[in-house]
Amino acid sequence: QVNSQGMLCVFQDECLGQGSFTRVFKGTKVDIREGEEHRTQVLLKVLDANHKDYWEAFFEASSMMSQISHKHLLLVYGVSVHGAKNIMVQELVKYGALDLYLKRKGSVSVSCKLDIAKQLALALNFLDEKNIVHGNICAKNVLLAREGDPSQETSPFIKLSDPGIKVSLLDRNVILDRIPWVGPELLQDPPILSLDSDKWSFGATLWEIFNNGETPLKDWDLEMKRRFYGTYQQLEPSQWTELADMITQCMDYQPASRPSCRVVIRQLNNLITSDYEVLHASEAPER
Numbered sequence: 414q415v416n417s418q419g420m421l422c423v424f425q426d427e428c429l430g431q432g433s434f435t436r437v438f439k440g441t442k443v444d445i446r447e448g449e450e451h452r453t454q455v456l457l458k459v460l461d462a463n464h465k466d467y468w469e470a471f472f473e474a475s476s477m478m479s480q481i482s483h484k485h486l487l488l489v490y491g492v493s494v495h496g497a498k499n500i501m502v503q504e505l506v507k508y509g510a511l512d513l514y515l516k517r518k519g520s521v522s523v524s525c526k527l528d529i530a531k532q533l534a535l536a537l538n539f540l541d542e543k544n545i546v547h548g549n550i551c552a553k554n555v556l557l558a559r560e561g562d563p564s565q566e567t568s569p570f571i572k573l574s575d576p577g578i579k580v581s582l583l584d585r586n587v588i589l590d591r592i593p594w595v596g597p598e599l600l601q602d603p604p605i606l607s608l609d610s611d612k613w614s615f616g617a618t619l620w621e622i623f624n625n626g627e628t629p630l631k632d633w634d635l636e637m638k639r640r641f642y643g644t645y646q647q648l649e650p651s652q653w654t655e656l657a658d659m660i661t662q663c664m665d666y667q668p669a670s671r672p673s674c675r676v677v678i679r680q681l682n683n684l685i686t687s688d689y690e691v692l693h694a695s696e697a698p699e700r
């Protein structure tokens with residue numbers, strides 16, 4: 414496929430996963446500069462052909478991502494519209510989606526989880542300061558560029574993925590199925606998408622991170638999910654009270670009562686410090 418910027422993309426075969434109305438494939442981007450061929454491994458996110466009417470929203474999502482740059486935001490090279498296919502070309506992030514990674518690893522340390530949570534909070538704070546709503550914060554859209562390896566003293570490094578089709582454009586049943594990540598205010602009529610909605614989703618993502626990538630309300634049907642919000646329920650609280658409190662504060666049914674990104678970052682720093690103290694208490698010299 415060649416697009417306007419002369420970006421040539423070659424598909425590899427295996428499908429790596431899927432989002433709402435999209436499938437993702439590994440691919441190679443070939444740039445020709447000064448007659449030289451430069452090949453880069455990329456991730457190709459293809460909009461399902463039967464959802465072609467979403468292509469403007471698809472295009473919008475990728476242009477939103479390609480207009481801003483931050484170390485914890487996914488790099489989007491561009492969109493290649495070719496024939497019936499709409500393809501978003503993204504940097505290939507080495508370890509893929511966080512939910513699958515956590516499920517696979519099963520034993521990521523608390524300090525790594527806190528580090529990942531803090532990086533996600535920094536990405537949200539960056540978007541918040543630019544008054545940009547992401548609208549689809551969840552562990553599946555957090556990508557792991559580097560593993561945390563305590564023995565090598567390396568910390569994990571994440572990139573927040575594109576939000577995909579704007580949530581307010583989706584059918585009500587698709588929004589219902591995004592419970593508990595989607596803010597309750599999005600199920601009102603009309604749905605109110607605001608920066609506060611991302612804070613709710615951050616809370617649900619924190620829950621995923623500290624539950625080893627477990628899918629919250631897995632296999633619940635739409636009626637049960639609707640009732641989860643209808644009766645103001647909360648996700649299963651963590652034994653770690655400070656963490657449980659933080660998740661509940663983010664998942665406040667009153668959007669305006671949710672903590673600001675600054676408060677979230679400060680609370681995460683407190684958790685990191687208290688985790689560090691607990692972790693190293695045994696090494697503390699006798700006073």
Ligand SMILES: N#Cc1ccc(Nc2nc(N)cc(-n3ccc(CO)n3)n2)cc1
Binds near residue numbers: 437503505508556
């Ligand atoms: N085995 C394996 C493996 C799989 C994926 C990657 N990398 C990657 N890079 C991106 N830019 C986006 C994604 N996504 C995966 C699901 C979605 C849906 O949102 N995106 N994966 C690296 C290794």
